[in-house]
Amino acid sequence: MxxxxxxxxxxxxxxxxxxxxxxxxxxxxxxxxxxxxxxxxxxxxxxxxxxxxxxxxxxxxRSTKYTPASFVPKTLFEQFRRVANFYFLVTGILSLTPLSPYGPVSALLPLGLVIAASMRQDxxxxxxxxxxxxxxxxxxxxxxxxxxxxxxxxxxxxxxxxxxxxxxxxxxxxxxxxxxxxxxxxxxxxxxxxxxxxxxxxxxxxxxxxxxxxxxxxxxxxxxxxxxxxxxxxxxxxxxxxxxxxxxxxxxxxxxxxxxxxxxxxxxxxxxxxxNSTDPPSKRSRIERKMDKIIYMMFGVVFLMSFIGSIIFGIETREDRVRNIERTDRWYLKPDDAEIFFDPERAPMAAIYHFLTAVMLYSYFIPISLYVSIEIVKVLQSIFINNDILMYYEETDKPAHARTSNLNEELGMVDTVLSDKTGTLTCNSMEFIKCSIAGTAYGRGVTEVERSMAMRSGGSVLADDDVVDRSGPKIKGFNFQDERVMKGNWVKEREAAVLQKFFRLLAVCHTAIPETDEATGTVSYEAESPDEAAFVVAAREFGFEFFSRTQNGISIRELDLGTGQKVERFVFFCYLCGFLEVKEMNIPLFCNRVYRLLNVLEFNSTRKRMSVIVRDEDGKILLLSKGADNVMFERLAKDGRKFEEKTREHVNEYADAGLRTLILAYRELDENEYVKFSKNFNEAKSSVTEDRQSLIDEITDQMERDLILLGATAVEDKLQNGVPDCIDKLAQAGIKIWVLTGDKMETSINIGQGTFVMFACSLLRQEMKQIIINLETPNIKALEKAGEKDVIEQASRESVVKQMEEGKSLITTGPSGTDSHDHEAFALIIDGKSLTYALEDDFKNKFLDLATGCASVICCRSSPKQKALVTRLVKSGTGKTTLAIGDGANDVGMLQEADIGVGISGVEGMQAVMSSDIAIAQFRYLERLLLVHGHWCYSRISSMICYFFYKNITFGVTLFLYEAYTSFSAQPAYNDWFLSLFNVFFSSLPVIALGVFDQDVSARFCYKFPLLYQEGVQNLLFSWKRIIGWMFNGLISALAIFFICKQSQEHQLYNPNGKTAGRDILAGTMYTCVVWVVNLQMVLAISYFTWVQHIVIWGSVALWYIFLMIYGAITPTFSTDAYKVFLEALAPAPSYWLTTLLVMIFALVPYFVFKSVQMRYFPGYHQMIQWIRHEGQSNDPEFVEMVRQRSIRTTTVGSTARRAASVRRSGRFHDQLNKNTIAISREEK
Known part of the structure; x- marks a missing residue:
């Protein structure tokens, strides 16, 4: 029981x-x-x-991805969607045939390691x-x-x-x-x-x-x-x-x-x-997509080499003549059980077989371990991001959290940031600071924006304490000061009855839950939004205290207008039916006046309002409503607009002060009207059809009309700490900032200006020209009064298009008809109604063209759908990397549409975080996330991939050259295990260390020179020029290795009986040189050494020698031609060591010379920063400013970056560069 x-x-x-x-x-x-x-x-x-x-x-x-029956097909499908893995599957299968130039273990073992997976148990x-x-x-x-x-x-x-x-x-x-x-x-x-x-x-x-x-x-x-x-x-x-x-x-x-x-x-x-368990479509970085193109190109190279080799082999085979009945000229190539491979009588077939063999042999041009290495590196990079103490928010115990590692390098390539405002740029901690009631403005507090305006105009900056004396501790959610209404003084006001209705509406029209502290008796509130919590707190401070809630009702202590004393009222809930079914309850009250709550008309982003229907103590039925000004003013009755003009003025003033406003209104319902509404409303709520919500909205829309205006509220949402500095630094880095907010236009504009005035940086600056697009034109207003919907829609569309064209013309030619592009920065501000037309298919490209020409873009009154559509437009229209950042459920669509979604783990729940790629606790951490971690990850991944292809080309070309010198006989230069372990043990760990620990520029200099970030935006470190350059470097290294080794070993004796160097000696020497060269190349490429890099680089070289000794000591049936090759042949021979030394010199000198010339005469931006750090000029203001002003490209972002972009290097700095040979800086972190 x-x-x-x-x-x-x-x-x-x-x-x-x-x-x-x-x-x-x-x-x-x-x-x-x-x-x-x-x-x-x-x-x-x-x-x-x-x-x-x-x-x-x-x-x-079944939460497992695989079942015993589906494991093999599903695993293969998932892994071999990657074209490189599919290629290795094919070569692995071919390795099981006699066509293979090596054993199947060396081909299938690495592939098995790549696709291995474990099954989860349910x-x-x-x-x-x-x-x-x-x-x-x-x-x-x-x-x-x-x-x-x-x-x-x-x-x-x-x-x-x-x-x-x-x-x-x-x-x-x-x-x-x-x-x-x-x-x-x-x-x-x-x-x-x-x-x-x-x-x-x-x-x-x-x-x-x-x-x-x-x-x-x-x-x-x-x-x-x-x-x-x-x-x-x-x-x-x-x-x-x-x-x-x-x-x-x-x-x-x-x-x-x-x-x-x-x-x-x-x-x-x-x-x-x-x-919900189905993963959303995975996001792939631009570098990964470009890497696929490189692999396709390498496929083309492999097939071309195989084709050339097979043609030459076929010709050589056809011309092979039989000297005697026993053997051909190349008898040593002929397997006993596969005569057709080298049969002069069937040369075309032999060439085809050779092509398949060569495709397998040259598979080492395609780095099979590249995907695995990148995944390992990205996971380790994410760990560093997650554990960065400088992105840890102690107040909420929230560290940064990289929820996916796929997009680390994309953090260094962001061109546009699209941000929510409330809770993202602001604290989302609302404070009731002002209000307008019955046409009178109340509240003497000073907002941050008002202080900023005073500073900008040169006037005195007032603090709240200068306006009115404070008494008592600060109350969370309430920053209101006005002696006319505080401490019950409102009962003396001329419109006291209106004030009473206003405060009563604040106390009743909500869904908050109270909590009473048993020790102190203090009541606190948990509400659906910080705004609503602030309203309930304000009502309490004005004398209308909501203190208890049950399933059936809420209790309120109310300051009585007649007596000035507090009384208790009980508000009764009736969720399921109308007032006729409400039963009296025997509840002790201080005053026998009961408000019965009959219905709650909930808020959503389309309605932009919330209402309750109550029955008062006199039996009257009242509808109490609060909502956005753009939907509430149009719902006022003709006789309910008594205070409209003054209220509008106050609302605009509050918006100018950066405050969030809501309009409060009510109306009285007659019995018959409510009975009809209640019946229809309950039927709509009880329906189980697709149009259920539209039925409810239609019924509530009819009820929420002919309202009587009471006034307006104004709450302040302060900016988070560090937001202005972060925005300015991102602007200096060349990153465009778009703000997509649900606030009205004046609030958004002045929040933006407030950011600049207070902290010398912002989205909107004094010198910026503002392009404002809205539908507040006299023509549109006149049509709205006429009420012709189709005509209004067409006129609105034409007005928006015209305003966009005028804005574009202003950017292109300037107000006076002259080219203004290099002189002025522009800001675009557009409201939600206008945005609806601007995002139509016929006009969205025109809107994008206008917006991308502006330094800042602010979209006001944006719905969640509009936020997502704008993000999609920017991403697809510009082809650049976009980052969306938000904290609420209404930002999820935007986060999912962007290339990178960053969720703020604030007070709006965790939906944004759960839909994001990376989570941070404060907006200011975006600066470090992008400028430091983003740049590092981009630089590391770019260098890592370039180096990966370099080392594989170096290794693979030696195979091709050996083939060419052995009549393209498809015989590998190296032992099977040498081939298999090259990418696993002897060259992979240094690459992983490069991707995790390297720093081309330290964090301090990333902050000091934010324009460095443009290297990633323009993808300079992973351009085709750089990729091809690294591949060419690999070709040079391979040529040096092969020809020096071949020439040096050609006449060397390695055996007392006079035997010259064979395949085993040449292979061991070349492999040693390859291991040394690719690891020393890593030494030259690294900018920042740690003990980890020393261990993995020199350890990889040492591991080769250790392996060679251990493997060579194993029985010849396993070690084959590597049996004791090192201890008995290579190590005792001086020529082996001398050849290794010569190869290292000739293979690496070309890179060293190129790098010196490039850094001397054509330095990259990061190399210039390395130079001033290396030369000890990092504290010289003149040199620092010269580097800071050097332009990578002209940008159209914030004023700071625009002006910096127009300055070129001075003669003194250029002369200094020419006087010094710049080595690669080993910066300290």
Missing amino acids: AGGRIRRRLHLNNIYAFTCRKSTFQEDHSQIGGPGFSRVVYCNEPNSPAAERRSYAGNYV IEVNNRKVKVHGGDDGMFREEEWRDLRVGDVVRVEKDEFFPADLLLLSSSYEDSVCYVETMNLDGETNLKVKQGLEATSSRLHEDSDFKEFKAVVRCEDPNADLYTFVGTLHLEEQRLPLSVQQLLLRDSKLRNTEYVYGAVVFTGHDTKVIQ
């Missing part, structure tokens, strides 16, 4: 209502993600004929136990999760996971509330509040109550949306609407609640968490 239920006492610190987490990228945040609404669940009747006909999925879940999850209702006997028995069926009623105990998606029926609390931890779903540690319907919780108290329980649920089909649920519960004669508030998701955990009862709605692979 369940035992007695307990009366819940709310202790809700860090608890959020789950309903505030909305799905994203859909403009109205309400559409269902599934295909339909056909699911029918027979609660507590899973064996009924009707339920069995439905045949829903079982609850067994036995533990599927065999977990849960209590399931047995049916007629009313008993609950333990069953395994895998055996659950749709319709089963289960009982879940405290700290247990939910075994399927459940409909919450009741809990151990009387009001059917339970607390859920969803870390496994969305990464959030805050508990979520879920609440069952009163119709089920009132009758289902304990186990035995389920004996006769029957109900039917009609709901949406399985889908991946974690934040919506649409359904209806048919219980006896009632149709009750269901929402996500009643849905308990699989893999979330029950917390702080003894038990809950739930009906299984979705099982197994139909559950939302499994529906």
